[in-house]
Amino acid sequence: MYPNAQKILKNIPRAMADPGRAASLAWRRMFPFGIKPKDPEAYRIGAWSFGDAPRVDLRDIMPGIESADIKVFRSYDRKRDLSLDAQEVLAICAIASHVNAKALIEVGTSDGNTTLNLVANGDDAARITTLDLPEDWDGSFEIQVPEMMKNVTERDKVGAQYRQSDYADQVVQVFGDSAKLDYDLLEGPFDLAFIDGCHFYDYVKADTENCVSHMVPGGVVIWHDYGMIEDVSRAVDEWADKTGTPVSIVAGTRLAIARLPD
Numbered sequence: 001m002y003p004n005a006q007k008i009l010k011n012i013p014r015a016m017a018d019p020g021r022a023a024s025l026a027w028r029r030m031f032p033f034g035i036k037p038k039d040p041e042a043y044r045i046g047a048w049s050f051g052d053a054p055r056v057d058l059r060d061i062m063p064g065i066e067s068a069d070i071k072v073f074r075s076y077d078r079k080r081d082l083s084l085d086a087q088e089v090l091a092i093c094a095i096a097s098h099v100n101a102k103a104l105i106e107v108g109t110s111d112g113n114t115t116l117n118l119v120a121n122g123d124d125a126a127r128i129t130t131l132d133l134p135e136d137w138d139g140s141f142e143i144q145v146p147e148m149m150k151n152v153t154e155r156d157k158v159g160a161q162y163r164q165s166d167y168a169d170q171v172v173q174v175f176g177d178s179a180k181l182d183y184d185l186l187e188g189p190f191d192l193a194f195i196d197g198c199h200f201y202d203y204v205k206a207d208t209e210n211c212v213s214h215m216v217p218g219g220v221v222i223w224h225d226y227g228m229i230e231d232v233s234r235a236v237d238e239w240a241d242k243t244g245t246p247v248s249i250v251a252g253t254r255l256a257i258a259r260l261p262d
């Protein structure tokens with residue numbers, strides 16, 4: 001029998017005794033946000049519906065992470081549509097701390113809030129290489145990108161946040177198109193990669209392949225915007241299928257995570 005059927009049958013007499021309350025309860029179960037959510041966050045998170053990877057509690061993805069102590073810098077100095085939200089920053093800082101990341105790579109620096117928070121929560125001697133388009137970028141991309149998928153930070157804002165911090169010496173800023181760079185020249189191999197550059201499918205695919213081929217066995221790969229952006233979700237799902245590496249989505253976030261085989 002349908003698992004809830006017995007429970008429903010048992011509750012029918014109680015519901016008949018108080019039909020108004022029962023209807024209201026049933027309605028809320030069917031439409032958990034109400035017809036019009038009062039909090040706009042419900043729309044934002046409710047729209048993260050692309051992709052097939054399982055949504056999993058971070059404590060089940062990385063047992064032991066609950067004891068990670070983290071530091072968060074410039075906690076709300078982020079643009080929610082371009083960068084991570086508060087729940088995501090909490091998760092990514094805890095991951096960097098839990099795995100004691102020493103050599104990190106970030107594709108897509110933007111204003112450097114995540115760069116700063118990642119390096120601050122890794123090993124004391126951690127170094128992060130972060131990539132963004134050239135300072136004198138001429139508007140062209142190595143891979144042709146549809147207009148809607150272009151997301152470029154104003155050149156003079158790139159890295160602004162980590163530059164003003166005590167961690168500036170632990171950051172290696174690299175300027176170049178992420179699909180054109182020679183990753184052999186970077187400070188790899190890396191133990192944690194954060195992929196958050198151009199979100200067009202071909203770029204996510206190329207960035208993933210370039211990062212993964214410059215990582216240590218057992219390294220952690222994190223993608224941003226899974227569930228929200230169809231291209232990112234598809235590229236990550238296909239990579240998981242092709243390589244046989246399980247990917248989980250941190251429940252309540254757009255962070256996809258994989259641990260490479262040892």
Ligand SMILES: C[S@@+](CC[C@H](N)C(=O)[O-])C[C@H]1O[C@@H](n2cnc3c(N)ncnc32)[C@H](O)[C@@H]1O
Pocket residue numbers: 082083084106107108109110111112113114115131132133141142151152153176177178179196197198203
């Ligand atoms: C979503 S933002 C990154 C947000 C940042 N990781 C954070 O968490 O705050 C994407 C960044 O990727 C950069 N970008 C876009 N296309 C790129 C490309 N082809 N190569 C390198 N960087 C690129 C943009 O300039 C922008 O700063």
